[in-house]
Amino acid sequence: MQTGGALLTVAEMGRADALAVEGGVPSLSLMEHAGFAATRAIRRGWMPRRTVVLCGPGNNGGDGFVIARMLRSAGWPVTVHLLGDRDRLKGDAAVNAGRWHGPVAPLDLGALDGADLVVDALFGAGLSRPVDGVAGSVLSALAARPAPPVVAVDVPSGLDGDTGQVWGTAAPAALTVTFFRPKPGHVLGQGPALCGDLAVSDIGIPATVLDAIGPAACLNGPALWSLPRPGARDHKYTRGHAVVFGGATMTGAGRLAARAARRMGAGLLSVAAPSAALPLYAQDAPGVLCRAIDSPGDVETMLEDARLNALLLGPGAGRGPHTAARVLSILPRARPTVLDADALTSFADDPGALFEAITGPVVMTPHEGEFRALFPDLTKADDPLVRVRAAAARAGAVVLLKGPRTIIAAPDGRAGVNTNAPAALATAGSGDVLAGAILGLLAQGMPAWEAAAAAAWLHGAGAHRGPPGLIAEDLPDAMAAAAAAAATPPDPLSQMHNGTLC
Ligand SMILES: NC(=O)C1=CN([C@@H]2O[C@H](COP(=O)(O)OP(=O)(O)OC[C@H]3O[C@@H](n4cnc5c(N)ncnc54)[C@H](O)[C@@H]3O)[C@@H](O)[C@H]2O)[C@H](O)CC1
Numbered sequence: 001m002q003t004g005g006a007l008l009t010v011a012e013m014g015r016a017d018a019l020a021v022e023g024g025v026p027s028l029s030l031m032e033h034a035g036f037a038a039t040r041a042i043r044r045g046w047m048p049r050r051t052v053v054l055c056g057p058g059n060n061g062g063d064g065f066v067i068a069r070m071l072r073s074a075g076w077p078v079t080v081h082l083l084g085d086r087d088r089l090k091g092d093a094a095v096n097a098g099r100w101h102g103p104v105a106p107l108d109l110g111a112l113d114g115a116d117l118v119v120d121a122l123f124g125a126g127l128s129r130p131v132d133g134v135a136g137s138v139l140s141a142l143a144a145r146p147a148p149p150v151v152a153v154d155v156p157s158g159l160d161g162d163t164g165q166v167w168g169t170a171a172p173a174a175l176t177v178t179f180f181r182p183k184p185g186h187v188l189g190q191g192p193a194l195c196g197d198l199a200v201s202d203i204g205i206p207a208t209v210l211d212a213i214g215p216a217a218c219l220n221g222p223a224l225w226s227l228p229r230p231g232a233r234d235h236k237y238t239r240g241h242a243v244v245f246g247g248a249t250m251t252g253a254g255r256l257a258a259r260a261a262r263r264m265g266a267g268l269l270s271v272a273a274p275s276a277a278l279p280l281y282a283q284d285a286p287g288v289l290c291r292a293i294d295s296p297g298d299v300e301t302m303l304e305d306a307r308l309n310a311l312l313l314g315p316g317a318g319r320g321p322h323t324a325a326r327v328l329s330i331l332p333r334a335r336p337t338v339l340d341a342d343a344l345t346s347f348a349d350d351p352g353a354l355f356e357a358i359t360g361p362v363v364m365t366p367h368e369g370e371f372r373a374l375f376p377d378l379t380k381a382d383d384p385l386v387r388v389r390a391a392a393a394r395a396g397a398v399v400l401l402k403g404p405r406t407i408i409a410a411p412d413g414r415a416g417v418n419t420n421a422p423a424a425l426a427t428a429g430s431g432d433v434l435a436g437a438i439l440g441l442l443a444q445g446m447p448a449w450e451a452a453a454a455a456a457w458l459h460g461a462g463a464h465r466g467p468p469g470l471i472a473e474d475l476p477d478a479m480a481a482a483a484a485a486a487a488t489p490p491d492p493l494s495q496m497h498n499g500t501l502c
């Protein structure tokens with residue numbers, strides 16, 4: 001079970017908390033560690049200054065009291081403002097309110113007067129309804145001001161820890177300190193903009209609890225998959241033979257995808273396209289094989305060659321029954337297949353026909369519009385992870401929903417959130433490159449979910465390596481460089497620390 005990359009939902013985090021306590025870790029110590037971690041992050045980020053701690057009625061507020069106590073012990077001028085009655089606090093929050101030997105003022109708009117730093121400990125994992133009332137007014141006032149900086153405890157109050165949606169109002173934080181593992185809401189929706197820098201701190205919950213929780217969501221990264229690396233006995237026929245079904249007129253998409261697949265390491269790459277278009281593909285890349293397919297029979301004949309072990313349909317295919325018919329004729333062969341662009345939109349009138357035909361490993365790579373066409377009932381109002389997981393389960397395929405935060409879900413419930421994509425990726429042809437990269441990794445035997453996750457991460461990592469005016473043509477080579485860097489074990493000598501290997 002992967003540990004470092006886990007994203008824990010609010011419920012899973014609560015279970016982690018409970019498992020730690022069952023295992024003998026006092027809950028009060030978890031709160032003390034949480035407060036200490038946040039205090040340490042604050043003191044690393046700012047010089048002592050007038051700090052206002054906004055405490056809520058639950059344990060998020062309890063963390064706030066710990067932070068107030070620790071900052072004051074370090075000589076910081078601290079005031080506490082509490083939402084609700086102090087004598088209604090319960091459990092660990094009440095204990096820590098008791099350990100705070102300073103005044104506790106009621107939460108009101110005056111709380112922000114003179115503040116040079118605000119600690120937002122109003123609501124965390126227990127947010128249960130839209131923030132309104134005085135808490136809403138204070139957060140709105142805070143959001144309206146460029147200063148003072150805000151440090152959010154666990155989550156910016158008002159942010160849904162599971163979805164990244166805002167309930168009522170929320171104030172953007174310069175820094176968010178969360179505990180044990182990040183939540184999906186930290187990286188989805190409005191979470192990234194509201195959280196500012198995100199610090200994830202251990203608070204004494206043993207990582208072994210993850211084995212009991214089995215979190216289904218994770219932050220995408222190289223820890224989750226291993227890229228194929230050719231061995232000494234490998235040759236082009238052992239590194240897979242990928243096929244791009246190229247368009248008759250819009251050949252650019254297929255050419256981009258072909259280059260990406262090869263740059264990911266596919267041993268052989270064939271472009272299957274109508275005869276009239278083949279010269280365009282052939283002259284584009286001498287290393288590409290070209291197969292004329294002018295009839296369904298030509299496709300049948302070509303696919304009798306079992307060495308053609310990974311297929312990509314969609315780029316430049318054109319939307320319509322002819323594309324749908326080709327997809328439906330190919331899927332029963334159950335070869336690892338990527339369906340992109342028109343291979344998806346051609347089923348907008350009958351998504352079920354596509355899903356019923358899926359029997360082998362398939363990766364679908366819709367953008368938001370294509371997703372809505374195939375899954376009209378799964379709206380953006382849903383929890384993003386739940387939404388894409390439902391799509392994957394319904395389709396019986398890996399679904400990679402492209403966006404600023406790309407989500408990769410498998411029919412078995414696994415979901416990865418990819419967070420490294422820069423805005424520069426919003427350029428023509430970028431999706432064709434991504435589809436080709438997945439194809440190239442599938443051809444080398446990577447399982448479908450891992451191939452999609454790895455390609456998504458390399459797509460972002462490659463874009464960061466590209467020039468300021470990134471275009472899709474830059475991506476395949478940049479992704480290959482990112483793959484080399486991700487796959488290369490660090491040079492042991494670079495691990496020297498104080499003269500000893502560590
Ligand atoms: N292992 C951990 O994750 C730890 C987490 N800690 C902190 O505990 C909070 C979660 O505490 P909890 O008491 O469950 O919830 P909150 O403090 O977030 O708030 C619940 C409290 O607020 C009321 N409420 C909810 N929504 C609203 C609203 N819109 N308006 C008004 N009141 C609202 C609700 O009724 C409750 O009374 C977690 O975030 C961490 O910060 C532990 O300290 C350490 C271990």
Ligand SMILES: [K+]
Nearest residue numbers: 120123155157
């Ligand atoms: K908070």
